[in-house]
Amino acid sequence: MPHTTTDLTLPDLTGRRAVLTGGSDGIGLRIAARLAAAGAELVLPVRSPKKGEAALAIIREQAPDATVSLRTLDLSSLASVAALGRVLLDEGAPIHLLVNNAGVMTPPSLQRTADGFESQFGTNHLGHVALVAHLLPLLKAGKARVTSQISIAANSYGINWDDLAWERSYHGGRAYSQSKIAFGLFGLELERRSSELGWGISSNLSHPGVAPTSLLAARPELGRSVDTRSVRVIRWLSARGILLGTPESAALPALYAAASPDAVGGRLYGPKGPGHLGGAPAEQPLYSRLTGLDQARRVWEVSEELTGVGFPTS
Template sequence: MLSMHTLCGMDRPGWTRQDIPDQSGRTAVVTGGNTGLGSRTAAALAEKGALVVLAVRDTDKGARAAERITARAPGADVRVQRLDLASLASVRTAAEELRTAHERIDLLVNNAGVMWTPRSTTADGFELQFGTNHLGHFALTGLLLDRLLAAPGSRVVTVSSEAHRFGASIDFGNLDFERGYTRNAAYARSKLANLLFAYELQRRLAEGGHGTVSVAAHPGGSTTELSRDFPLPARVLFDGIFVPLLGQSPEDGALPTLRAATDPGARGGEFYGPGGITGMRGRPRPVRSSARSYDRAVQLRLWQVSEDLTGVSYPR
């Protein structure tokens, strides 16, 4: 799945925000663009000239985030779109409103998510982490795909996590974790699903001869609002010890996503993450994901199940 320039060791190190090309004339939709890594991603794109849509559950927070971005980058075009990924009805409404407002979308950043939540379900009855992190983005991407295909050189960037490696598997007989639920296992499964989706989407786009590409990214260890659902002891350990020692700032955590989204040399099917030894910090570069994430049979089955569960079928 990694491109030849990566396998040959020709990747250029040290990529920073200063390497982001001019984004003028491009329209970018960033889910969860009001907080954390999403807000840093959205701000960087807006500062480089893109029209940025913050697709967020709380539009008041979205409006405040847009104000912060435009205060730093006067003249930036930042808009807010309501989107609740835990509701397929909301996803469909948001997609229709985005399609009405934009004849083309150059960049879709599937960034929003929940992490380590107590067991609960989406509005449609899916386990919350799988339903929000994977199914919501699967549906949104499919409903916006024609707008992406209309934009030459467009990209879909799906944000995963190193947690996808931690014992994650897709148990198709227990997708909703009605048995054996643990916060970390459900999160790991959802992040593995993100990668399986990103890679299968790229395969389909390439087979269809489309100019749109699918790229994945992960931020390493970074303090964001994702830890809000952690039990208190875990939140203290994560935000107070783990991230300061092994992780990096949200600004640096957003760099893999930004590189996947804007680097002219990025190839479809690549996975960007921090380049440090631990994979938790460092400048962004192409990395390999787990062997399970490249399993074509699982990719195909997850795709079919996702179409069935969401009612969203992708054009071929």
């Protein structure tokens, strides 16, 4: 029996293992609940056990028959990513869906990950690159679809190649865009390499448009003690159905990209409303910053070097 969401029908995912990062709140929690309701065996790697348990309760309330469990993951720590990789490899179950959804956005001042990277580049991009590398045997075994959540911010600015760590001057918005451009290029290069090397993995991109989430809200751990003006405006517009999406509609592009039989590798899926800010999910043209093959290869190689985690070349 297919499972219907607003503007989207998911196939029956019974017997398929799905791993979702950032699934304990916001858009990620909506994605998690939909995948679980569609029958997926859902693994939620979370940084906060308390938030994870709260998410489990919400998911099970919406989908009483859900098979969902927590694992530990802090994407800002490569050691934590490697530890999760070992846990899932030891479990040995093939992964059929991987949704790289977690992220941090625009800390007001420069912050570093445990490994010394600028926090957005280290968490949004490098942490997920390392996760894909560690899980590659399980992704190949499951002929997985990997969906990487980027942002409309990937259509602005560029990669600060001369200062990836933002040591000379920090600009939160530009650093966020860099993390999402790099991550999008990586996701597209993963599709190309899988095709060339016969990994059997399909890799595509999604973006949620604009909706009220915790990304721009007060986040004391990021040095932001109050909600940003941006998120207050976004909440006001979203509540009135003006242009923007809701947390529920913003979850749909990633769900479509990850689970729809009509979604394919190498494509970008986002809301189809005006400006791609809200609305039902649909394929849209790749952002200009994501089309360079040389740029994608450079991101791939630099990311391997920075994370110390390599991918097979044959």
